[in-house]
Amino acid sequence: MEGFMSVIVGIFFAVAIYLMLSQYIIRILLGVAILGNAVNLLLFVAGRVTREVPPIIGKGADALPASAANPLPQALILTAIVISFSFFAFLLVLAYRAYQTLKTDDTHQMRLAEPEDAAEPPLGY
Amino acid sequence: MAASDAPYIFLTLIAPFLAAAIAPLLTRALGHWAALPLALVPAGIFAFFCRALADVQGGQAITGGYLWVPSFNVSYSWLIDGLSLTFVLLISGIGALILLYAGGYLKGHAQQGRFFSFILMFMGSMLGVVVSDSFLMLFIYWELTSITSFLLIGFDHSREASRRAAIQALVVTGGGGLALLAGLILVWNMTGVSTISLLIEYAQAVKASPYFFAALLLILGGAFTKSAQFPFHFWLPNAMEAPTPVSAYLHSATMVKAGVFLLMRLQPVFGDTAAWETILPVFGGATLLAGTVIGLRQTDLKLMLAYTTIASLGLLVMLTGFGTPHALESAVLYLIAHALFKGALFMVAGAIDHEAGTRDITRLGGLWRAMPLTFAAAMLAALSMGGLPPFLGFLAKEEVYEALAGSNPRAIAFTLFAIIGNGLMFALAFAVALKPFIGTERDLPGGHHGAAAGAETGAPPSALPGISPSRGEIGKRHTPHIHEAPALMLIGPLVLALAGLAAGIFSDAFHATFSAPMASAIAHEQRSISISAIPHLSLPFLLSLATVALGVIVYLLLDRAREAAAAALESIGWGPDQGFDQAMRGLVRGSYIITRRIQTGRLETYVMVTFIVIAAALLVPMTTFGEWPAAPLWPVDAGFHELMVFAIAVIGLFAVVFAADRLTAIVSLGIQGFAVAVIFMLYGAPDLAFTQFMVETLSVVILALVMTRLDLQPSDHRHGFERLKDAAIALACGAGFAALLMRAVQVPFNNTLTDFFNQWSKVVAHGTNVVNVIIVDFRGTDTLGEIAVVTITGLAILALIRIRVSGDVKPADNDPERSA
Numbered sequence: 001m002e003g004f005m006s007v008i009v010g011i012f013f014a015v016a017i018y019l020m021l022s023q024y025i026i027r028i029l030l031g032v033a034i035l036g037n038a039v040n041l042l043l044f045v046a047g048r049v050t051r052e053v054p055p056i057i058g059k060g061a062d063a064l065p066a067s068a069a070n071p072l073p074q075a076l077i078l079t080a081i082v083i084s085f086s087f088f089a090f091l092l093v094l095a096y097r098a099y100q101t102l103k104t105d106d107t108h109q110m111r112l113a114e115p116e117d118a119a120e121p122p123l124g125y
Numbered sequence: 126m127a128a129s130d131a132p133y134i135f136l137t138l139i140a141p142f143l144a145a146a147i148a149p150l151l152t153r154a155l156g157h158w159a160a161l162p163l164a165l166v167p168a169g170i171f172a173f174f175c176r177a178l179a180d181v182q183g184g185q186a187i188t189g190g191y192l193w194v195p196s197f198n199v200s201y202s203w204l205i206d207g208l209s210l211t212f213v214l215l216i217s218g219i220g221a222l223i224l225l226y227a228g229g230y231l232k233g234h235a236q237q238g239r240f241f242s243f244i245l246m247f248m249g250s251m252l253g254v255v256v257s258d259s260f261l262m263l264f265i266y267w268e269l270t271s272i273t274s275f276l277l278i279g280f281d282h283s284r285e286a287s288r289r290a291a292i293q294a295l296v297v298t299g300g301g302g303l304a305l306l307a308g309l310i311l312v313w314n315m316t317g318v319s320t321i322s323l324l325i326e327y328a329q330a331v332k333a334s335p336y337f338f339a340a341l342l343l344i345l346g347g348a349f350t351k352s353a354q355f356p357f358h359f360w361l362p363n364a365m366e367a368p369t370p371v372s373a374y375l376h377s378a379t380m381v382k383a384g385v386f387l388l389m390r391l392q393p394v395f396g397d398t399a400a401w402e403t404i405l406p407v408f409g410g411a412t413l414l415a416g417t418v419i420g421l422r423q424t425d426l427k428l429m430l431a432y433t434t435i436a437s438l439g440l441l442v443m444l445t446g447f448g449t450p451h452a453l454e455s456a457v458l459y460l461i462a463h464a465l466f467k468g469a470l471f472m473v474a475g476a477i478d479h480e481a482g483t484r485d486i487t488r489l490g491g492l493w494r495a496m497p498l499t500f501a502a503a504m505l506a507a508l509s510m511g512g513l514p515p516f517l518g519f520l521a522k523e524e525v526y527e528a529l530a531g532s533n534p535r536a537i538a539f540t541l542f543a544i545i546g547n548g549l550m551f552a553l554a555f556a557v558a559l560k561p562f563i564g565t566e567r568d569l570p571g572g573h574h575g576a577a578a579g580a581e582t583g584a585p586p587s588a589l590p591g592i593s594p595s596r597g598e599i600g601k602r603h604t605p606h607i608h609e610a611p612a613l614m615l616i617g618p619l620v621l622a623l624a625g626l627a628a629g630i631f632s633d634a635f636h637a638t639f640s641a642p643m644a645s646a647i648a649h650e651q652r653s654i655s656i657s658a659i660p661h662l663s664l665p666f667l668l669s670l671a672t673v674a675l676g677v678i679v680y681l682l683l684d685r686a687r688e689a690a691a692a693a694l695e696s697i698g699w700g701p702d703q704g705f706d707q708a709m710r711g712l713v714r715g716s717y718i719i720t721r722r723i724q725t726g727r728l729e730t731y732v733m734v735t736f737i738v739i740a741a742a743l744l745v746p747m748t749t750f751g752e753w754p755a756a757p758l759w760p761v762d763a764g765f766h767e768l769m770v771f772a773i774a775v776i777g778l779f780a781v782v783f784a785a786d787r788l789t790a791i792v793s794l795g796i797q798g799f800a801v802a803v804i805f806m807l808y809g810a811p812d813l814a815f816t817q818f819m820v821e822t823l824s825v826v827i828l829a830l831v832m833t834r835l836d837l838q839p840s841d842h843r844h845g846f847e848r849l850k851d852a853a854i855a856l857a858c859g860a861g862f863a864a865l866l867m868r869a870v871q872v873p874f875n876n877t878l879t880d881f882f883n884q885w886s887k888v889v890a891h892g893t894n895v896v897n898v899i900i901v902d903f904r905g906t907d908t909l910g911e912i913a914v915v916t917i918t919g920l921a922i923l924a925l926i927r928i929r930v931s932g933d934v935k936p937a938d939n940d941p942e943r944s945a
Contacts (some may be wrong), residue, residue: 002870003757008771010863012797015778017736018855022843023729026832030781030794033824037801040813042862046869047879049808057886057893064883064895069809071886071895072879077813078900079911085820086918089827093922096831105835107728114726120717123710125289 005045012038025095025105032091036084040077047073131189134203137170138256141249145242152238160228160613163241167220167248174205174213178638181207184645188258188322204258204322207642208389211457212255212382214639215464219378220248222617226472227370229613230479240280244374247273251379255386258320260309267305267347270380271298277375278367290363293705297350297360305347305387311340321390325649328394341395344387345404352384352438355412359702362419362431369475372427373617377434377467382460385441392445392453393649405446406535410542412439417549421679422690426474426484426557430467433510433553436546437463440525443539445647447528454644454654455524461639462509462517462625469506469621470557473499476610476618477561482570486556491566495607498615500562505622507558509629511551511676512669515658517628517635522547522672524656526665544672551676556683569607632657736854743861747868754867767807774800787832795825812896 016038019031047070055064055071064071099105102112144166152159180187190202205213227244231237250273253266272295279291313319315334316327324331331337348354353361364376375381388405395401413436420432437459444456476499478484481492493500509518525547529540609615628635636654644652660666679686724731747753777796784790798821806814843851882895882903892898900908 001760001763003754003867004760004763005771006757006863006866006870008774009866010859011775011778012859013862014855014859015782017858018782018851021729021732021736021851021854023727026787026835028732029828030790033794033828034778034781034797037798038862040817041801041804042866044805044808044810044813045866048870048874052807052809054809054811055883055895057895062887064886068883070879071882071899074810074813074896075899075904077810078816078896079907081813081816081820083911083914085824086915088824090918090922092827092831093925096835097925099835110728111726114724116726118721121713123713125285125292125709 001049002045005041005049009038009041009045012041023107025098025107028107029088029091029095033088036080036088039084040080043073043077043080130187131191133173134187134189134205135191135201137173138203138252139249140166140170141245141252145245145249148241148245149238152241157228157232157237157613159238159241160224163245164221164224164228166245167217167224170217170252171214171221174210174217177205177210178642181205181210181642181646182637184642184649184651186322186646190258193259193262198319199261200259200320201262202258202320203256204320205256207639207644207646208386209255209646211461211639211643212379212386213252215461216248216251216255216379219374219464219468219617219621220244222468222472222620223370223374225613226373226475226617227368229611230370230475231368232611236280240277240368243273243276243280244370247277247375247380251383254383258322260313260319260321263321264302264306264309267351267383268299268302270375270383271295271302271351274298274364274375274380277371278364280368280371281366284366286363287366290360290366292709294360294364296705296709297357301347301350301357304343304350308340308343308347311336311343315340324391325393331394332398337395337398338400341400341404344391344395348384348387349408349442350384351387352381352442353412353435354384354408354439354442355415355435356701358412358415358435359700359705361435362428363702365425365427365431369427369471369478372431373468373471373475377430377471378464381434381438382441382464385438385445385456385460388442388445389453389456389647392647396446397448401446402448406443406539409439409441409443409446410539412436413443413542413546415439417546417553418690419694420553421549421683422687422694424486424687426477426486426489426561427471429486429553429557430471430474433550434463434467436550437467440543440546443542444525444528447539449528449531449536451524451528453647454640454652454656455521455528457640457644457647458517458521458524458654458656461628461643462521465621465625465628466506466509466516466518466554469502469618469625470510470554472614472618472621473503473506474557476614479614480607480610481561486560488567488569489561490564491562492607493562494566496562496609498619499610502615502618502622503558503562505626506618507554509622509625510554510558512547512672514660515626515629517625519658519669520629520632520656522669523665524654526668527656530664530668540668544668544675547672548675549679551673552679552683552686555676555680560683629658733851733854736858740854740857740861743865744857747861747864752868754864754871757867770800770803770807773797774804791825791828791832794828795821798824810896812894 012034016031016035019027019034022028022031050067050069053065053068055068055074057064095105098110102110104110144163148159148163151162155162177187184207186204186206188202188204190200193199193201203209224241224244227237227240231240234240247270250266250269254263254270257263257266275291275295278294279287281287282291312324312331315336316324316330318324318327331340334340350357361376361381365372367376416432416434416436416439420429420436423429423432441456441460441463444452444459474484476496477489477492480496481489483489505516509516512518512522525543526540529536529543531537531540628639636656640654641652644654774797777793777798777800780793780796781790784793798817802814802817802821805811805817882899886892886895886898890898890902892902
């Protein structure tokens with residue numbers, strides 16, 4: 001099962017990276033959103049998958065049954081989902097503001113920090 | 126000194142740094158009189174270490190220290206023998222005089238407190254260099270002297286010449302320091318010892334090692350740059366941009382001798398080998414000749430002294446490596462004599478500059494009437510520098526010739542070098558000490574009182590007197606009243622010059638107290654010195670007479686000699702000083718070109734390079750180490766509903782890629798997100814599923830809100846080759862991650878952490894939902910961090926939405942000239 005899911009995870013990564021290689025901010029954003037899912041799934045599968053038994057300790061028991069899912073990757077992913085969402089939201093607003101100011105979402109035309117005709121640095125002391 | 130003195134020794138070693146911390150405050154309160162209490166610090170150190178003189182008489186050493194980094198066997202330890210002690214006394218004794226001198230020289234200067242602070246920091250660093258036993262401590266103090274020297278040379282940082290000189294000194298001596306570090310680490314690896322006192326015991330092992338020559342070259346790289354040996358001599362004359370007290374202290378009496386000190390210190394380890402006895406005399410001799418010849422052409426008093434300093438350092442290096450009897454003894458005598466007379470002469474040059482307003486020897490004359498005491502100090506120092514009896518310089522020169530003279534070609538050649546070098550230095554000594562004082566009185570710009578030494582310009586002859594308002598007193602600048610330097614500025618040169626005389630007269634006591642213990646420490650065996658000031662007919666005396674004769678002739682023909690030297694040097698043209706500028710410009714241009722090439726300013730390029738590297742990092746090691754996973758099997762146990770969910774996820778993904786309008790893209794993004802949530806649900810992670818549902822819903826809503834406000838097309842703009850190239854990179858990365866994951870799940874699972882949480886969630890943390898317990902209890906701090914990240918992001922989003930920038934955004938302007 002994990003082997004098959006690994007291929008699915010690979011497809012998630014490939015699609016996310018293909019989108020991020022674009023020169024347009026909007027596609028990069030879509031790629032970032034998918035990349036978050038790809039990484040979460042990677043963590044999930046790496047912790048091995050089991051079917052349908054959540055890691056919740058039943059009444060009367062003191063520990064989980066052996067058939068229960070691995071709780072550790074779930075805890076990690078829970079954190080990761082929230083972080084990647086806030087990251088995505090920040091990027092989205094950043095892109096929105098950049099578009100408002102620069103009237104474009106083409107990264108080739110966003111040359112404010114690295115202008116194409118940057119002067120040579122001064123050679124004195 | 127007993128072992129119980131260790132805390133006091135430590136205190137004296139950090140005292141200058143403590144004094145440096147309070148110097149600015151003290152100067153604010155007391156003005157230039159702060160020099161007096163501050164000079165008590167080096168004076169106290171001087172007195173403290175005078176007590177140790179008796180303990181090192183027979184070549185013994187005082188050692189001690191504290192463990193610093195025990196795990197690396199690094200200690201803060203000192204080795205105080207005759208060599209260290211002489212240096213310590215020179216540094217602290219001259220340091221006290223320099224502080225007084227600086228009090229008068231920079232009187233009224235706005236940054237006088239800072240200057241005192243820098244000088245004291247340097248003093249502490251230099252003391253550290255000479256007492257260090259541990260390699261690492263030696264290196265740290267060594268680099269600290271370079272840094273404090275940088276601060277002092279660039280003291281007048283509003284002038285470009287100062288900044289250039291400061292950077293040049295730092296690059297040359299700091300770079301040399303790195304070579305020294307490499308050399309010391311190499312020696313550390315060769316022998317396994319990291320202190321100098323132990324290393325001397327391992328001298329045979331060092332000499333037998335195949336890395337001997339490499340270690341020697343690296344250490345010489347450090348010593349030669351610090352002691353301004355040819356071809357690294359060029360930074361020292363430029364360092365004369367510093368205020369004169371700095372030139373007198375760092376760039377003649379102490380810091381530039383650190384290189385010579387290191388060579389003397391390591392003489393028992395590296396000495397007595399062919400490499401040592403070839404490299405040192407050859408480079409020292411070349412430096413001696415180059416220094417005196419270039420010095421001849423100068424007209425600025427300080428530059429003349431600077432070049433003779435280079436020459437003297439060359440002579441010292443030559444003697445340290447010469448390897449004959451008397452060679453080390455002569456180096457010791459010359460080193461002490463030089464520190465005394467050169468320090469005095471620099472202070473005299475500063476006093477002339479301070480009172481007369483220029484240091485140009487062609488414009489100075491007849492000052493003896495106005496400045497009799499300065500003249501006396503200058504003459505006493507010059508007589509010692511010229512090597513005339515009964516001064517210490519005479520003893521040194523006699524010993525030098527005793528060491529060099531011989532009948533083999535090597536001895537004859539180096540004796541000739543020494544005669545020429547000493548003869549020219551004789552001429553330069555009297556040019557500096559005599560010319561400004563005798564002859565007719567000239568029309569001079571006059572002193573700069575109050576405004577203090579703002580302009581260390583090297584007094585170009587073309588500068589019109591009194592043209593700068595900071596110099597001279599406007600209104601009466603044509604009839605300046607030149608008078609004696611203030612008392613603070615007279616103490617230093619007089620004391621040093623008289624010390625040179627006293628050492629020459631009472632030579633027996635001087636040898637017993639200072640020079641013999643120092644020579645014994647260098648040679649690592651008992652040495653005695655017997656030379657006295659009474660001239661006696663011998664070969665060295667005859668050579669001395671030849672030297673003096675040459676010196677007198679050159680002095681009388683000084684103007685002609687200057688022209689000849691200038692013509693000779695101009696015919697050479699290029700020198701390492703210009704080479705430094707070319708190298709620095711090349712460095713800036715080269716890094717500019719490389720930066721432009723690597724940082725194209727296109728985000729696409731950066732992202733592409735990043736992912737190519739990631740793909741390579743995933744795929745290459747798996748191939749190299751044969752760690753490719755076995756091919757995955759078709760999941761026969763997977764239910765139809767599971768396969769369908771995976772299929773929906775994949776369809777959603779490709780729909781995003783091929784979406785032609787924004788609504789399709791957003792909806793497709795939602796599809797793959799919800800499919801992931803269902804996958805979490807199917808495989809026992811309900812918490813994740815709920816969170817994912819919520820987050821995906823929010824993402825789609827926000828994305829829709831933003832996208833509908835923008836007139837953007839999310840469709841693929843790429844064509845043909847670009848698409849193929851990006852697809853290839855993406856596929857390589859995807860395959861890499863898939864293979865990594867496959868390989869990871871094919872090795873046995875390590876249950877340790879999972880079992881820990883399973884076992885203790887209920888028992889210790891009293892929670893049944895293990896995932897929740899991990900998040901809020903076991904890893905509570907992580908969750909706090911996560912909440913902080915979300916909060917900060919929220920604030921940033923708020924700021925981005927609320928802040929409106931008015932006006933046009935201009936391109937970044939990195940040119941300080943234009944933006945100023």
